[in-house]
Amino acid sequence: METFSQWATRMSRKQSITIKDVAREAGCGVATASRVLNASGPASAEMSERVRRAARDLGFSFSAIGRALQSRRSMTVGCLVPSLANPVFAEAMQGVQDCLRGAGYQPLVCASNYDEAVDEDILRTLLASQVDGLIVTMASPSRSVALGTASVPVSLMFHDPLPGHITAYVDNVAAAREVARQFIKHGHRRLGFVALRFAESDRSRSRYAGFMAECRAAGVPDPVLIEMDDRSARCPHRVAEVLRAHPGLTGLFASNDFLALAVQNAAGLLGRNVPRDLSVIGFDGIGIGHLLATPLSTIETDAGAMGRQAAETLLNSMQGEEAIQPPALPFVFRTGATLAAVSEKMDDGLAATLPSSAHLDLASTKTRTNQ
Amino acid sequence: METFSQWATRMSRKQSITIKDVAREAGCGVATASRVLNASGPASAEMSERVRRAARDLGFSFSAIGRALQSRRSMTVGCLVPSLANPVFAEAMQGVQDCLRGAGYQPLVCASNYDEAVDEDILRTLLASQVDGLIVTMASPSRSVALGTASVPVSLMFHDPLPGHITAYVDNVAAAREVARQFIKHGHRRLGFVALRFAESDRSRSRYAGFMAECRAAGVPDPVLIEMDDRSARCPHRVAEVLRAHPGLTGLFASNDFLALAVQNAAGLLGRNVPRDLSVIGFDGIGIGHLLATPLSTIETDAGAMGRQAAETLLNSMQGEEAIQPPALPFVFRTGATLAAVSEKMDDGLAATLPSSAHLDLASTKTRTNQ
DNA sequence: ATCTCACATGGAAACGTTTTCACAATGGGC
DNA sequence: GCCCATTGTGAAAACGTTTCCATGTGAGAT
Incomplete structure (x- = not known):
């Protein structure tokens, strides 16, 4: 039995029909064939017909590689996101793709798994494969040397606008302030911000900053920063533990919707009902949010639109247009x-007066009875 | 102010350093430089040093395009999925990517938006860009002419195994039978299968077939097939309407988890509690399933593993190894x-005896009171 | 001292395009 | 009838690699 590679080797001699074959079949030079097939120059009606028919008969199609080598444009765009497993980035990539396809470009999609070293590595690889542009969400665009040396247009996504690069973004600070306002409007004063990868994510930091700023402006105590790592976030008990360590809080702002759901779930484990005993607000507005029994209160953004905008601005830059930073999405x-109003019990009886150790006991007691 | 394209044109003269530049800098021929940099042939220690240093000084990196043209391997793999907005496919692509990256391949990711014509178009584009392999999930692999003419190895994902192609898959029929068994074990006899894109998806059809087969084997009436289109599925009221049209059913098998959540949500709108008045089982096992207030009963699959397997078998094929079909995941x-046991009321009082029009009235009444 | 032989090296062809340039043929205006 | 556009055409260079082949060098064997 012949393996594929043997077959491939055997076939590779005359496997693909090139424009030369078309020219020979049509009885003309390759230049003419190229002109006809690309409609890029003069050709007699009769010759056009001959060439087109030859191409059809032979089943010819252009080699993107030959073209790229000659024209120095690969018609590909390198895309870097932290992970495709996060639907926010997946949707953004879908938007990028939809937009790019219309212009004849192919996205080269890469995910770094939130690893800054991989970020650099991927960027180098992408640049080496001659992409015509870059659409990037990474740990630290400002710190990246590969991004700095890029000789092609770059669009950023999700990041806060960075001088020197066009960015498709939502105003994280403003959104977080809105979250704070909502909490405060409902009487909450003891707030927390639950973050994943706080150190590596400018998005997380901006959200916290906005959250904090609005609290201060309203005379509400600074929200507590609660950092969590990926692994713990996936394990309900670990999340519950973290929650238990901050018993006085009545409102939690999660840096994304998954985290918000995890928090909600963990609260249940501790016997605390959302929103009666604890209010939770998320970020992103992922689709399932609507469908839940207790729909998630969240900042709703349109990741697909973000991808489309990034792709559009990139296309403009690649066309040589002056790049102008569009406003925030x-x-x-x-x-x-x-999200609900603070209950009197929470506000007066517990959160405001009792020492936090009391809460802790209470919480753990409830946990035991509940499990 | 100079636009980017002007700058690019100006720079393109000597923009990129080629291996010729390295050779000139090192004072040797390009052949030697190539041999040294690729460790692909003999070279003296001194010459190696000279070349390597020249490459480093100049910041040289190989042009993937030049390489691809010469070696006729683009080191890219074309990937086609219906949509990245569906986390199942996104996770699979993440798995593909993780696996391919290790072998030095770049995935070219495309989504068809479930459009069969786009499927063909994308496949042709991918083939024209000289991908070395294809990883595909599409409407109909068996009907696709582009896939048939592919001269590179192909791995399928999610599809039922198709003679002539290696497929990474789960046994949809067996899984659906398991779903039926679970329903029946809990006393359900009036079942329904809610499907999206039933006509275009062999996965949906297989799941229905297995569901039906097990029902027959157990002497349970054939499950009702309930088809829905994308738009309706997104709108809770439309889903509720559809549900109301099938009032006698006590158990619903949804062809994916989102649909299951939508059904659950719609049942709520109709005043029917899940699982008290209606049991629902989903398919896929998406991550949030765990985190919900009423966790979803579902068939749990590992999309990432599917992607990894598809990538692995493809890598083997591309290496020329004999392709063997791995077992189902x-x-x-x-x-x-x-999922709960059928309540007596459901089983005796309503579903079994009353004419369906009665249910419809009842259901709509409940709806009105509830809304 | 001559003959091999292995090794190091560079020239050149090839991969599939596009594009520049030159050439031939045609036709209209003097 | 001559010149100059205009038009259709093909040869050839270029893009950046890899690889085949030929050449040159030195060492070891006769």
Whole structure:
């Protein structure tokens, strides 16, 4: 039995029909064939017909590689996101793809798994494969040397706008302030911000900053920063532990919707009902949010639109147009069912007066009875 | 102010350093430089040093395009999925990527938006860009002419195994039978299968077939097939309407988890509690399933593993190894909280005896009171 | 001292395009 | 009838690699 590679080797001699074959079949030079097939120059009607028919008969199609080598444009765009497993980035890539395809470009999609070293490595690889442009979400665009040396246009996504690069983004600070306003409007004063990868994510930091700023402006105590790592976030008990360590809080702002769901779930494990005993607000507005029994209150953004905008601005840059930074993409606060007014019990009886150790005991007691 | 393209044109003269530049700098021929940099042939220690240093000084990196043209291997793999907005496919692509990257290949990711014509178009484009292999999930692999003419190895994902192609898959029929068994074990006899894109998806059809087969084997009436289109599925009221049209059913098998959540949500709108009045089982095992207030009962599969397997078998094929079809990937039934035993009221009072029009009235009444 | 032989090296062809340039043929205006 | 556009055409160079082949060098064997 012949393996594929043997077959491939055997076939590779005359495997693909090139424009030369077409020219020979049509009885003309390759230049003419190229002109006809690309409609890029003069050709007699009769010759056009001959060439086109030859191409059809032979089943010819251009080699993108030959073209790229000659024209120095690969018609590909390198895309770097932290992970495709996060639907926010996946949707953004879908938007990028939809937009790029219309212009004849192919996205080269890469994910770094949130690893800064991989970021650099991927960027280098992408640049080496002659991409015509770059659409990037990474740990630290400002620190990246590969990004700095890029000789092609770059669009950023999700990041805060960075001088020197066009960015498709939502105003994280403003959105986080809105979250704070919502909490405060409902009487919350003891707030927390739950973050994943706080150190590596400018998005997380901006959200916290906005959250904090609005709290201060309203005379509400600074929100507590609660950092979590990936692994713990996936394990309900670990999340519950973290929650238990901060018993006085009545409102939690999660840096993304998954985290918000995890928090909600963990609260349940501790016997605390959302939103009766704890209010939770998320970020992103992922699709399932609507469908839940208690719909998530969250900042709703349109990741697909972000991808499309990034692709569009990149296309403009690649066309040589002057790059202008578009305004931030819109967001809305989606009123779900995970935000409620602070109950009197929470506000007066517990959170305000009792020492936090008391809460801790209470919480753990409830946990035991509940499990 | 100079636009980018002007700058690019100006720079393109000597923009990129080629291996010729390295050779000139090192004072040797390009052949030697190539041999040294690729460690592909003999070279004196001194010459190696000279070349390596020249390459480093000049910041040289190989042009993937030049290489591809010469070696006739682009080191890219074309990937086609219906949509990246569906986390199942996104996770699979993440798995593909992780696996391919290790072998030095770049995935070219495309989404067809479930459009069969786009499937063909994308496949042709991918083939024209000289991909070394193809990883595909599409409407109909068996009907695709572009796939048939592919001269590179192909791995399928998610599809039922198709003679002539290696496929990474779960046994949809077996999984659906397991779903039926679970329903029946809990006393359900009036079942339905809710499907999206039933006509275009062999996965949906296989799941229905297995579901039906097990029902027959157990002497349970054939499950009702309930088809829905994309748009309706997104709108809770439309889903509710569809549900209302099938009032006698006590158990619904949804062809994916999102649909299951939508059904659950719609049942709520109709005043029917899940799982008290209606049991729901999903398919896929998406991550949030765990985190819900009433965790979803579902068939749990590992999309990432599917992607990794597809990539691995493809790598083997591309290496020329004999392609052997691996066994189906495992699935487990995840016991959530959306499946419960049939209540007496449901079983005796309503479903079994009353004419269906009565249910319809009842259901709509409940709806009105509930809304 | 001559003959091999292995090794190091560079020239050149090839991969599939596009594009520049030169050439031939045609036709209209003097 | 001559010149100059205009038009259709093909040869050839270039893009950046890899690889085949030929050449040159030195060492070891006769």
